[in-house]
Amino acid sequence: MQKDAQVTVVGKVFRPNRLKVLALNRVLGEYFRLVKWYLGFNSKSKSFLHENGYEGAKRLFNLNTALIQTARDKAVEILKSFEENRNENSILRLKRISIRFDKRCYGFSKTTNVLTPYWLTLSLNRRERISLPIIFGEKQKQRIEEAFRGEWKFTTVEMVKRNGEWYAHFVLSKTIELPDEAETIIAIDRGEHTLATAVAILKSNPEKPMKGQFWRGGEIKRIRGLYSHIRRKLQEKYRVGKIKELKGRERRKVKQQLHMIANKIIAYAKQFPKPLIVMENLNGIRRKFKKSKNLNRRFHSLPFRKLQAIVEYKALLNGIEVKYLTKKYVKNTSKTCHRCGHVAQVKGREFRCPRCGLTYNRDLNACINIAHALTRGMGWRSREPREPAYVSGGVKLQANAGSSRL
Template identity: 30%
Template sequence: MLKSWRRLKRKGLAKNDEPIAKKLFIQFDALLVRYEGDKLRISVRPRKFLTINLKYGSYQKRFIEEWRAGRLRVGEVSLNETKILIPFRKDVDLTNPKDWIAIDVNESNVTGVSSNPHILRIETNLREIRSVYFEKRRKIQKLSKYKPLTAERLLRKYSDREKRRIKDLCHKVAKRMVEVAKLNGFGIVMEDLKGMGRRMNYGKRMNRRLHGLPYRKLQSYIEYKARLNGLPVEYVDAKYTSSLCPICGEKLSKAPNGRRLLKCKSCGYEEDRDIIACLNLLKRNPRCGGAH
């Protein structure tokens, strides 16, 4: 930045003020950075070092352990105002992945469970968005008796806004899921929703409201982004994915101590229903090699 500013100044083209960096960011040459246990040593000038203590959570710890074991390579380290960014690189065969992630899309979240195993849950407010606009439409419809044109205009405005919010949310969630899949070299398994009634039943009124939930849209965004990144996508039969035990195959029932928990009376296995759905999807993937 300074160099180009000075050059422009010499030519008389620069504004008088010195440039201001809005985002402080520095990328280090690989030769300048060394790891010492949980510290990062950066050479600032000959025999002058800056030592930075690395703080990380359990997610990052896995990468660091993999790297110590020689299964990952470290890319170019960079530093911004609050974080040290250490990219890890791994060569993976994307056309024939070793691990798969099953993605279950439901009314309150998107859950991914991988065969290695690894759980990722993204809470979504799809249902809230739907009911907020449902209420708005209901109110506007009352208005339409007196002011039909205004009502029509408002309906169009809110329906466009709702579509946009849902689309944005679907893109964000799909992006995050595919990023994780790509980083780990996962293939993706999802339930085949075509021609299938959803597995939940909320009664007539709620069902009508939920019917329009964009499960297929979200799936198609995930599929599109996955294929763009060379990740294979498989669709498997969705029947009974959240009512059969992924361990022994017996019928599950609601656990007494939790709304979303299901329990197997036969083998005693108990788990969250969305995770169970994912485990069953993984089991059904013909390319997954029976991992669960």
């Protein structure tokens, strides 16, 4: 099976001259108005917007025709995501936007320029074209070089203005080969006491889960605690700007931690043959988390969603498929015994099954249930969950031993 992977490589526009900055700012303003104008149609259909808006847009906005089309696509994306995330009294407010250049209106090449070899040329409108020097950090440079070697395809470039500086976000893509049939299922779950738990089930031995792994997310907790403390202090002094700045820093630090954990999860998965990762689909149950009485669970739910996205992306780059299971299939994962299927009340850190006597780490048990929800569908488990063995008169009877019942 093949799947397309995308990565974004961010470069900075290096000391652009005043005229180029003015041109970019002008285009940003024009593009922003155009996206708003398209949003005014209140339509999520690209063809409707094209038929009813394109000619008008060309007349009213001084932009390259390719930019007019990407602005239309953006309007559709913005409207879609707004409708997915809206609640009763949310209003669509467009605050910022980046300009999307596609292949028709940008060129990117390596030159012998001493300042930087990377130059980005943008067609802004019918007359204007500007060339911008771009610099990259070490990691980003490696990716860009891979793209120049043909390992990645250049798709679009988003021009982003942040704190008065301009950045170019290069979106690269490539096709990745995934194994047709997995031989290991890796379930990743958020736990009651951990940020993430992982466990592997092998096709060759589906009855016996492999040794699991836990990530407590302690450092994330520490970062968040620290920043919320600082924020409270600043709030007393009404330092709004400073608070915003700190939020950005906190987010970056948390993200860094999540990337580290995601790398470890991928490393865990890669020790097994042909792994496939399965996680619970958490879309649309965010509000439920907010009401959750369990502080830990509430605390971890948001970073876990971010972690899922990072894991998904890193998995794909490593040729590992990711599947999400909806609530329907992962009901009661924490209360169900993974060995016999009995549903019990759980307290504390251990799951104790009153029926079959299993004592197991609670988070790991839940995680195994998620893996089983998938392996069952794949026909890996040869038999139904084991029934408990009854002891009578010294003879052990299997309750579901079929017709040979004594």
